[in-house]
Amino acid sequence: MKNIIGILGGMGPAATADMFQKFIQFTPAHCDQEHIPLVISSIPDIPDRTTSILRGGESPLLAMEERIYGLENAGAKCILIACNTAHYWYDELKEKCHVDMLNIIDSTINEVLQMGKTKIGILATDATLATKLYQKTLEKYGLICLLPNEEHQKSVMESIYLYKSGEIQKAEELMLIQRDELIRYGAEVIILGCTEIPLILKNAMREQPTLYEDSTAALVRAAIRWYQTH
Amino acid sequence: MKNIIGILGGMGPAATADMFQKFIQFTPAHCDQEHIPLVISSIPDIPDRTTSILRGGESPLLAMEERIYGLENAGAKCILIACNTAHYWYDELKEKCHVDMLNIIDSTINEVLQMGKTKIGILATDATLATKLYQKTLEKYGLICLLPNEEHQKSVMESIYLYKSGEIQKAEELMLIQRDELIRYGAEVIILGCTEIPLILKNAMREQPTLYEDSTAALVRAAIRWYQTH
Numbered sequence: 001m002k003n004i005i006g007i008l009g010g011m012g013p014a015a016t017a018d019m020f021q022k023f024i025q026f027t028p029a030h031c032d033q034e035h036i037p038l039v040i041s042s043i044p045d046i047p048d049r050t051t052s053i054l055r056g057g058e059s060p061l062l063a064m065e066e067r068i069y070g071l072e073n074a075g076a077k078c079i080l081i082a083c084n085t086a087h088y089w090y091d092e093l094k095e096k097c098h099v100d101m102l103n104i105i106d107s108t109i110n111e112v113l114q115m116g117k118t119k120i121g122i123l124a125t126d127a128t129l130a131t132k133l134y135q136k137t138l139e140k141y142g143l144i145c146l147l148p149n150e151e152h153q154k155s156v157m158e159s160i161y162l163y164k165s166g167e168i169q170k171a172e173e174l175m176l177i178q179r180d181e182l183i184r185y186g187a188e189v190i191i192l193g194c195t196e197i198p199l200i201l202k203n204a205m206r207e208q209p210t211l212y213e214d215s216t217a218a219l220v221r222a223a224i225r226w227y228q229t230h
Numbered sequence: 231m232k233n234i235i236g237i238l239g240g241m242g243p244a245a246t247a248d249m250f251q252k253f254i255q256f257t258p259a260h261c262d263q264e265h266i267p268l269v270i271s272s273i274p275d276i277p278d279r280t281t282s283i284l285r286g287g288e289s290p291l292l293a294m295e296e297r298i299y300g301l302e303n304a305g306a307k308c309i310l311i312a313c314n315t316a317h318y319w320y321d322e323l324k325e326k327c328h329v330d331m332l333n334i335i336d337s338t339i340n341e342v343l344q345m346g347k348t349k350i351g352i353l354a355t356d357a358t359l360a361t362k363l364y365q366k367t368l369e370k371y372g373l374i375c376l377l378p379n380e381e382h383q384k385s386v387m388e389s390i391y392l393y394k395s396g397e398i399q400k401a402e403e404l405m406l407i408q409r410d411e412l413i414r415y416g417a418e419v420i421i422l423g424c425t426e427i428p429l430i431l432k433n434a435m436r437e438q439p440t441l442y443e444d445s446t447a448a449l450v451r452a453a454i455r456w457y458q459t460h
Contacts (some may be wrong), residue, residue: 044265
């Protein structure tokens with residue numbers, strides 16, 4: 001059995017399917033057998049990450065741990081978590097995990113650093129911003145983080161939950177306004193720091209691919225490198 | 231843990247991703263937590279099914295068995311196989327499997343029978359046709375099966391392997407000709423009896439949705455019913 005990559009997904013399922021699609025799209029394969037072996041857990045009854053961090057809701061930690069063991073039991077040798085906010089628990093999960101684990105925040109920041117831009121917009125959940133998952137490292141490198149103001153950030157969250165509830169067009173319209181706001185602040189590149197956002201801004205990304213740094217895509221590229229070197 | 235559905239995929243990965251997408255699309259969910267729990271195995275180094283059946287190539291049976299146990303270990307309570315041709319080994323796999331298993335051929339035929347049509351075209355691999363996976367049951371119900379002639383069937387296979395190798399547009403052009411041929415023979419509905427074909431004919435299906443019976447979609451609908459009753 002080859003070095004299987006395990007995806008801890010379901011947060012939400014559409015973002016997990018997007019990660020799966022990006023593996024297929026980014027792998028130069030000429031037949032089934034040349035594709036990267038994946039095991040994907042999309043078991044979505046995981047307590048909401050933002051609610052847990054910001055409003056003291058039930059922690060998703062145990063549910064995520066359980067799913068990681070499921071992936072290990074299915075043969076995974078490297079785990080990816082298809083959710084930015086969940087990386088608040090990354091260190092704890094990594095400690096419990098018996099195989100390799102890659103970090104979506106680090107993978108994304110590594111790509112941003114190579115762009116040579118200084119003003120970095122971030123579209124992410126309230127909890128990802130409040131816990132400074134991205135800002136801590138970006139500011140260490142002297143980069144300027146541009147975030148939506150309080151009112152606009154409310155709309156970012158509304159857009160994400162609209163998308164999760166199937167209201168795709170409304171989600172897109174609302175997120176485009178928040179993107180424009182970050183550009184108005186001077187953002188030279190915008191991190192899509194929630195795995196739902198590359199889906200919400202799919203059309204916009206096709207029009208201006210270099211304006212965005214897609215965290216899902218960054219993690220998939222890091223995982224393909226892991227696979228090629230193991 | 232809820233009743234997890236396990237998908238034995240990787241044959242090929244794009245067809246597996248399509249099955250995942252159809253679960254998301256067909257489930258009336260308002261938040262992550264309402265989606266159906268899935269564990270997906272897309273470990274594609276499984277010996278080619280058609281080569282094994284028709285040209286005595288290595289059997290994929292052991293590789294499929296191994297992946298089913300992986301899904302069981304990850305918590306799956308019902309297994310789906312995202313490949314029509316692989317159903318040649320369905321009975322053997324079902325015997326080895328410790329949980330429920332649904333059949334893509336039966337799910338598809340059940341939907342065809344409800345359509346009240348009599349002339350059924352079939353687009354599938356050489357091996358699916360040679361082993362009469364569809365014809366045996368359809369003819370038992372008095373339906374007429376219309377298959378491409380030898381030359382056209384060669385092009386069906388060529389289209390499937392073109393798609394698997396990433397030549398998506400060429401695959402589509404070639405498959406449309408084979409579809410037209412089945413219509414010329416009098417087909418009232420066309421079974422897409424290979425999980426790659428709904429991807430190859432994606433645009434055509436959007437134009438004339440009632441002309442096709444998509445085997446992937448039929449299996450997903452059967453699995454959603456299984457989930458709702460367990």
